[in-house]
Amino acid sequence: MKRTPSGSYDYLIVGAGFAGSVLAERLATQLGKRVMVIDRRPHIAGNAFDHYNEDGVWVHRYGPHIFHTNAQRIVDYLSQFTEWRPYEHRVLAQVNDQQVPIPINLTTLNMLYDLDLDETQAAEFLTSRAEPVENIRTSEDVVVSQVGRELYEMFFRGYTRKQWGLDPSELDKSVTARVPTRTNTDDRYFTDSFQIMPKDGYTALFENLLAHPNITLQLGVDFEAVRDQVDYHHLIYTGPIDEYFGYQLGKLPYRCLRFQHETLNQEVFQPVGVVNYPSEDVPYTRITEYKYLTGQQHPKTSVTYEFPTDQGDPYYPIPRAENTELYRRYRALANATPGVTFLGRLGSYRYYNMDQVVGQALATFEYLAEAHAGDSLAPVDETRVS
Incomplete structure (x- = not known):
């Protein structure tokens, strides 16, 4: 230059x-x-970069970016550069040959254990399985103390080991400290006041910025x-x-990601925008289908398989x-x-x-x-x- x-x-x-x-x-x-x-x-646009692929499907090149916040001032600022469309993100986890809501909620428990719990019973169920941990230091401690070891093994241990390349017992408690467990049927991944997506995409927002x-x-x-x-x-x-x-x-250690993008000759691939795969038998952590995020209508659909790795661009400290x-x-x-x-x-x-x-x-x-x-x-x- x-x-x-x-x-x-x-x-x-x-x-x-x-x-x-x-x-x-x-x-x-x-x-x-x-x-x-x-x-x-x-x-x-950094990792938020989105574009139309060669089939005309609107995708996020670096995995799903969902905008959510409780800060009115942030929304007010960004609204100078974009219009918005509402989007409430929902995630399923593939567990025991079925797809159940995550974060764990009342529906998750009833599906997994073939029960008919109400909210009070769900709270009692989780309390009965939780294992007290005197000094919560690691990610494993956080989850086991909240939901017990069985649900920890089902949803968290394998996913965390794939995502970070480390066992949850080796990671700081901050990794899972914000993972909620609900006893109602709220299946939204986030509960922020504002759950929205840039109407014309992130790249257009950045062009305006x-x-x-x-x-x-x-x-x-x-x-x-x-x-x-x-x-x-x-x-x-x-x-x-x-x-x-x-x-x-x-060098400061980072966890990196490899993305496998595929366009399919069908309108819909999965029932929600993201499906997690906690099992270590599956090499990827999640599959994203972008039409849920963007609201695009198209005869084809695009999905991304996400593979955590130690090589590549730095993503997660x-x-x-x-x-x-x-x-x-x-x-x-x-x-x-x-x-x-x-x-x-x-x-x-x-x-x-x-x-x-x-x-x-x-x-x-x-x-x-x-x-x-x-x-x-x-x-x-x-x-x-x-």
């Missing part, structure tokens, strides 16, 4: 996903800053190739924090104490590096939902705006804005 004729940018933003694109929009429109956004991929004359976009560009060729005052880095520092303290400690050491390096702000999942080494990334980016913008008002651009401490 060559320098632009006008010479320099106020900000160079690495990454055209939610974190980078939201900050670019705010800096350009609210502060009048000149911003260059680069991404090593040939498209915008980045459609400002102060924003220059360069795709298929790696930061290392241009870091000394672009003049800029401040860097926003949403890539892996350890990569920025040349892995000098060691692995929540273990030693990894958190290594990240803290990189965080200290970051805080001692002037003129650079790290954020997003990879820059923060933390699993964020999409609304959380947007919230972090908006909070970071407010911090930067205050710094501009004081004519200071000290490194942003991620713990203050996440």
Whole structure:
């Protein structure tokens, strides 16, 4: 990449996903800053990228992205760039030759055990199977203490081992701490106040976010190739924090994904948008059918099989104490590096939902705006804005 004729940018933003694109929009429109956004991929929208495949079916290239939030301010902000369609996500799990709702609810229990429980009886059933754990430290502890070992084995152990490449007994309790168990028949995967999808898709939303004359976009560009060729005052880095520092303290472990996309000559493949496969005998963790998510009408349908792996693009920071400690050491390096702000999942080494990334980016913008008002651009401490 060559320098632009006008010479320099106020900000160079690495990454055209939610974190980078939201900050670019705010800096350009609210502060009048000149911003260059680069991404090593040939498209915008990061992992939320969606498109029409060669058969004309609307798909998510990097697996299902479901927007849900309780934050009115996040919805209000994004509504400037998209209209919405309502979508309540439902997931089934393939267990014992049948597909049952997950999270576990009243219907799940009645189907699995051929019972006719009501809500009170379902609560008593789960209590009778729960195994008290004095000191809850791991993901296994969380689930076993809530639903007992049998349901843990059915739904969680195999799925977690495939997803993370580790047994739940080796993973921090945060992995399953937010997994709900319900005693009613609510079969929605999420219970957030807002459960919606961009009407025209995520890519269109990002096109609108980045459609400002102060924003220059360069795709298929790696930061290392241009870091000394672009003049800029401040860097926003949403890539892996350890990569920025040349892995000098060691690599932060991530779990990666491989996607197998297929288009089928039929209108519908499965009864819901996602079916999980907890059994370790099945190599993939889930199958997604996108027409449920997008609402598209089409004579064909597209599905994606998801295979967790150790190789490929980083997706999920692995929540273990030693990894958190290594990240803290990189965080200290970051805080001692002037003129650079790290954020997003990879820059923060933390699993964020999409609304959380947007919230972090908006909070970071407010911090930067205050710094501009004081004519200071000290490194942003991620713990203050996440």
